[in-house]
Structure formats: structure tokens, C-alpha cells
Amino acid sequence: MELGLSLGDANTNNTTNSSPKSFFLSKKNVISTCNDDEKKKSLGFCMALGINSSSERVQQDEDEENNTSEEGTNNTLPVQLDLLPLVPVPVPPTNLPQSLHWSSDNGSSENGSSGNGGLPAARGFDVNRLPAAGMDEVSSPNSVASSFQMDFGLFKSCVNIIGVGNKRNSEFAGGEPERASSRASDDDENGANTRKKLRLSKEQSAYLEESFKEHHTLNPKQKLALAKQLSLRPRQVEVWFQNRRARTKLKQTEVDCEYLKRCCETLTDENRRLHKELQELRALKTSNPFYMQLPATTLTMCPSCERVASTTTTTSAATAPPITAPGTTTTTTSDSIPKAIPFLNSRPRFFPFTTTNNNPNHSHKSAAS
DNA sequence: AGTTTGGGGCCTCTTACATCA
DNA sequence: ATTGATGTAAGAGGCCCCAAA
Structure with missing residues (x-):
């Protein structure tokens, strides 16, 4: 729940x-x-x-x-x-590249598994960090890891060729590996296992954003396809979506x-105003006890249709002929709430825990309709 | 049919790093 | 050049779900 x-x-x-x-x-x-x-x-x-x-x-x-x-x-x-x-x-539909418009049944996510089938040609994404010894994670039980690793070799060979417009990365566009990647590789060479913070390029982030608009979660195939498309590891795509x-x-x-x-x-303001009006009404009633001698009317709210309905109860105090305020009419329907209580006609409706009217046969017993 | 177990996915918290003012 | 703030990639632990045994 x-x-x-x-x-x-x-x-x-x-x-x-x-x-x-x-x-x-x-x-x-x-x-x-x-x-x-x-x-x-x-x-x-x-x-x-x-x-x-x-x-x-x-x-x-x-x-x-x-x-x-x-x-x-x-x-x-x-x-x-x-x-x-x-x-x-x-x-809402987005301008996500067609290759990333996955259907919810996971069936159309096969684009990435067939080489680059259906996917636009590998764009100029740099690879922040390419695993030195295979993928660190292939989470899918029915993994496409083998094909992905094969393709990964192709991407790796293209890494230093791809130029990226990112300022951060553009300094390495001339074939220089990205700084973080270089440092990571250095650590790898040194055997260090320290974590390295690697920034995704703007293009990669934009692409991930577009896919995020489509799906907030990824199935394994989508993750692999996206990782392949962006030359990232599936783990990176997964982490990006989590974050x-x-x-x-x-x-x-x-x-x-x-x-x-x-x-x-x-x-709070509404409550304050209502309290104020209530005090005014009480003061008015005190000063002129016959002024507000309205029939005892209970305003109720129909939880289904959110319509105000009133029921006039016959009490000893209400048996006397009502003396209404000048210019007001005494009715028992919500469509004509006594104007002596003007805020009832103007206040916004506030219905805690209302429910929708699921009953097509719903009707009121009152005259209000 | 019910229980156990292992794997995978996801969330949350946290850390470490990159970037910028 | 240094430093603090900010953003974010990534690690770690835990929970839940599901399939297989």
C-alpha cells in the first residue's frame, strides 16, 4: 500500500x-x-x-x-x-531518440542487443571510465553480457576518436583520455582500489535525462542498451537512475x-476569518436576538457529489415563524444559502477525505439537484 | 502447498570527488 | 593558490520480490 x-x-x-x-x-x-x-x-x-x-x-x-x-x-x-x-x-511523449522509446513490456528494448540495430549511430560520447578487465557488473540474469562485451571493444577503440562538446571533456578531445579516466587507469596500474569520481558528459547526461523521462526505472535490457548507447557500464546507468x-x-x-x-x-487564514465571522454573528445575535431567528438548519456536505444540502430540523425554537434578515430568503437548499452567511457561498470548498461519487444512481433526498 | 534460499532490483544513507565562486 | 559550498557519481547496507529447490 x-x-x-x-x-x-x-x-x-x-x-x-x-x-x-x-x-x-x-x-x-x-x-x-x-x-x-x-x-x-x-x-x-x-x-x-x-x-x-x-x-x-x-x-x-x-x-x-x-x-x-x-x-x-x-x-x-x-x-x-x-x-x-x-x-x-x-x-507525455518526449523527443527521446527512437532507439530509447521502450515499450513497457520490455519487448521493444531489443534494439541494443543487435549490435547497434535500430539505434542511432554511436554518438560522440566519451567514456569516463572503461573497465580494464571486463564489465564490473552485468546484473541481468539472462545477461547480454557477451554481446555487450564484444561491442564494448568496439566502443573502446573509438573512445579516443570521439569528440565531446563538454568543456570539461573537450580538453581531451584531441585524443587525450579524460583526466579521471587517466587517473583511474593509473590507480589500476598501481593496484589501488580507490573510488574515483567520474563526471558524465553533457551529452550522456542529456541522453539519460531523456530516457528518464520515458522510464524512471530500467529493466536489464534497457539498461544494457542504454549503457551500450552511451558507452557506459550498466552499473553506471543503474546508479545514475538511482540517483x-x-x-x-x-x-x-x-x-x-x-x-x-x-x-x-x-x-489558517480561513480559520481565523471564520472565527471572526462567527464572533460577529454571535455579537449580532446578542444585540438583536430576533434577527437571526432562523430555523435550525444543519448544513451537511454530501461526500459523494460534494454538494451542500441542508435539512431543516423542527425544534421548539424553530417552530416560531422565522424572522429573516432583510433581503434574505430562507430556503433549505444549497443553491440558496442564506445570504446572512455570505461566506458559505464564497468560501472555497474544503473536503477532507472526500470520495468520488462512484454510484451513478446517487441522488439526494433533498430538493437540491 | 508451504518454507527456505539465493539472486536481483531498488532505496537510503553516506562518501568521495569535481567544479565553481 | 586556497577554501568552502554545491552537485553528483558511486559504495554499502538493508529491504523486498521472485523463482527455484
């Missing part, structure tokens, strides 16, 4: 919205990564903090990094907490916390 905290447009059905901002806290505190298996297991607790439909919707990932959350400041935030199953979020997921989660958490903070402030 996962806890899904979705920050999206509450005026739309955020469970089917194309891009709700959400992170899912599963029992492992992991981000749901659109993995089909996890989605099947997810029983989402969707907590949505909506903004006006016309307001900008915070975009995912890349826009998070631009800290667009500040743009979402809106004092009229309707807040919605939904107990809803999480619905898979469609991933990328962690960064995404961190930023998402920051954005969501900011949303929650603003929402809390909004609700």
Missing part, C-alpha cells in the same frame, strides 16, 4: 489528470515510478492540494528544478484530500512541502 500525495488541480479530477504532481510513499518510502507492477499494488491515499483551474500547474521534474512552485501561490486554494486508487499517470530518482524525490518532496506549507497558511 502506498501513500500518494498528489498535488494537482483539484478542480479537475486529479486522479485522471494528465499531470498531477505526486509522490508516493510506499512501505519502502519509494517514489512510484510508473512501474506497472507497483501501480497494480498501489492503493493510493491521494492528498490533493488543488489550485484554480486556470492556474498554472506545476510541471513535473524539470520544472520542479526551476522551482516553479512559487508560481502556485494562490490564496484560494481548494484543498482536497482524496482516498482514491492511484491512477497511472500517462507519461536521479532520489533527486526527483527530494525535489518533489520540497515542492510538496512548500505546497502544504502554503495550504496550511491559507487554511
Whole structure:
């Protein structure tokens, strides 16, 4: 079971919205990564903090990094907490190279295993570090390691030929091995087993980003294909995706916390205002006891359709003919809430833990319809 | 059918390194 | 040239899932 905290447009059905901002806290505190298996297991607790439909919707990932959350400041935030199953979020198509558009069934990831079949010609990626003695990791049980190692030899032979536009690496574009690689090889020669920090080139990072837009997780074939495409080790690709997921989660958490903070402030203001109005109404009632002699009306909220319905209860105090405020009408429907309580008509709807109306036969007993 | 076991994937925390101001 | 901050690749440990025994 996962806890899904979705920050999206509450005026739309955020469970089917194309891009709700959400992170899912599963029992492992992991981000749901659109993995089909996890989605099947997810029983989402969707907590949505909506903004006006016309307001900008915070975009995912890349826009998070631009800290667009500040743009979402809106004092009229309707807040919605939904107990809803999480619905898979469609991933928008990207301009990912065709070779990296994997299908979810792993079936189309075979591109990389057939030499360079289907993949664009090996681009100018430098190799930060090429293993001296084979691949340090081939995690796939049905590994394609043999073919990959064969191809790897080809890549290795091309390493010093490939030029990279990266400033950091461009200094070695003239056939010089990259510094880190050189140092690593030196250590290897010295038998040292110290870890070396190796930067990926901009092209490699961009390529990984594009693939990350498609899939937040990789299956072994995808990982191998990507590693082959980028002349990286599968372990490097795997680590990059792990770190990328962690960064995404961190930023998402920051954005969501900011949303929650603003929402809390909004609700605090709302609560303060309601208290003030309540005091005013009580003062009004005290000063003019006949002014607010309305029938005892209980406003209730239908959890299914989120419609306000009122029921007029007959009490001893309400049996007397109501004396309404000037210019007001006494009704019992939500469509005409007494204007003596104007905020009920204007306040944003706040429904903690509302549920959607799944019953098509749902109807109200009240006249409100 | 239920249990155990090993492998793989992923997450989280952490470290080490590269880069920049 | 040095230093602190920041970003990030990578290691380590743990958890979960799954298939095979």
C-alpha cells in the first residue's frame, strides 16, 4: 500500500489528470515510478492540494528544478484530500531518440542487443571510465553480457576518436583520455582500489535525462542498451537512475512541502476569518436576538457529489415563524444559502477525505439537484 | 502447498570527488 | 593558490520480490 500525495488541480479530477504532481510513499518510502507492477499494488491515499483551474500547474521534474512552485501561490486554494486508487499517470511523449522509446513490456528494448540495430549511430560520447578487465557488473540474469562485451571493444577503440562538446571533456578531445579516466587507469596500474569520481558528459547526461523521462526505472535490457548507447557500464546507468530518482524525490518532496506549507497558511487564514465571522454573528445575535431567528438548519456536505444540502430540523425554537434578515430568503437548499452567511457561498470548498461519487444512481433526498 | 534460499532490483544513507565562486 | 559550498557519481547496507529447490 502506498501513500500518494498528489498535488494537482483539484478542480479537475486529479486522479485522471494528465499531470498531477505526486509522490508516493510506499512501505519502502519509494517514489512510484510508473512501474506497472507497483501501480497494480498501489492503493493510493491521494492528498490533493488543488489550485484554480486556470492556474498554472506545476510541471513535473524539470520544472520542479526551476522551482516553479512559487508560481502556485494562490490564496484560494481548494484543498482536497482524496482516498482514491492511484491512477497511472500517462507519461507525455518526449523527443527521446527512437532507439530509447521502450515499450513497457520490455519487448521493444531489443534494439541494443543487435549490435547497434535500430539505434542511432554511436554518438560522440566519451567514456569516463572503461573497465580494464571486463564489465564490473552485468546484473541481468539472462545477461547480454557477451554481446555487450564484444561491442564494448568496439566502443573502446573509438573512445579516443570521439569528440565531446563538454568543456570539461573537450580538453581531451584531441585524443587525450579524460583526466579521471587517466587517473583511474593509473590507480589500476598501481593496484589501488580507490573510488574515483567520474563526471558524465553533457551529452550522456542529456541522453539519460531523456530516457528518464520515458522510464524512471530500467529493466536489464534497457539498461544494457542504454549503457551500450552511451558507452557506459550498466552499473553506471543503474546508479545514475538511482540517483536521479532520489533527486526527483527530494525535489518533489520540497515542492510538496512548500505546497502544504502554503495550504496550511491559507487554511489558517480561513480559520481565523471564520472565527471572526462567527464572533460577529454571535455579537449580532446578542444585540438583536430576533434577527437571526432562523430555523435550525444543519448544513451537511454530501461526500459523494460534494454538494451542500441542508435539512431543516423542527425544534421548539424553530417552530416560531422565522424572522429573516432583510433581503434574505430562507430556503433549505444549497443553491440558496442564506445570504446572512455570505461566506458559505464564497468560501472555497474544503473536503477532507472526500470520495468520488462512484454510484451513478446517487441522488439526494433533498430538493437540491 | 508451504518454507527456505539465493539472486536481483531498488532505496537510503553516506562518501568521495569535481567544479565553481 | 586556497577554501568552502554545491552537485553528483558511486559504495554499502538493508529491504523486498521472485523463482527455484
